[in-house]
Amino acid sequence: MSDDVESLLAENKNHGQIREELKDMSFEELLKLKEKLGTKVYNKAVFGNKNKKKTEFKRENKNRPREMSSKKPVFTFREIVPVKKVAARDPRFDSLCGTFNEKAFKHSYAFINDLKKNDLKTLQNELKEATDPKTVRKIKYLIQRLENQLREENRRKEKEEKKQEEKKKLLESIKQGEKPVFKKKSETKILNLVSQYEELKSKGKLKKHIERLRKKNKHKDRVKLKTQME
Known part of the structure; x- marks a missing residue:
């Protein structure tokens, strides 16, 4: 069998034909053949010529950056353009972020209370169907928290409405020529x-x-x- 392989090599046949001859050989016979032919010749016969032509990366335009192979390692010591660090800003205390308007904020996010009301109804329905004691405790806690938040929001609204009503009364009294009375x-x-x-x-x-x-x-x-x- 090894003589057949040598004859194929002498005839300069491709490695596909040579591998067909080698597939029926035992591992011991392959080792003996490798020793006889040499590692370089053996690898060339079995695996073929590995010396492939390198891909050349060309630019379509000289002003474009050159395309580099991904297999080539990046040089470690490369020059990096320093970036000036900007201190972190807290919008609560930064004048550049504007001033906080509580009235505008509450008006913009008024829909959150509607979402909370929907969540409360969902939790109340889940509580009716829940049987696990741990789940019941968790749902009750969430219901209590939402109820407290909604109650506090209603209280805030009522307080704001009273303030607006008092301001309106003061303006009316001033228009009528009366002396305004401010509460302590x-x-x-x-x-x-x-x-x-x-x-x-x-x-x-x-x-x-x-x-x-x-x-x-x-x-x-x-x-x-x-x-x-x-």
Whole structure:
């Protein structure tokens, strides 16, 4: 068999024919053939000529950058253009970002409350179908949080509406030649508390609110006493 391979090499046949002759040979016979022919001749016979012509990258226009082969490693020490670092800006405290307008912000993102209301309805429906205690606790927590957020938003709206109403009354009194009467902060605070208590009473939540305030004050007193004893 090895003599046949040598004859094929002598006849300058392609490596496809030579590989056909080699496929029936054992591994031991292949090793002996490799030793006899030499590694270079053996590899050429089996794998063919690997010296392929290198691809030349040409530019269509001399002003274009030259196309480089992806197989060629990039030179490590290359000159990099330095970029000036700009300090990070916080839009909350940067004058270049403009001033915060709470009224405009609330108006632009008013749709979020509608999304929260939809989420609340979805969670309430999920709570009815939930059976796993862990899932029930999680849903109840999310419902409570959404209810608190919506309640706080409604309170803010009512407060804003009252302010606008008071401003309107003051302007009307000034137009009529009357002396405007401005309420003190303490008076405004008392009126807000009264309206809050009336609202809670009408909804039947006054008792629960008072109990929560008692617990809160009790905790504060306990902390204050502990710091004094230390």
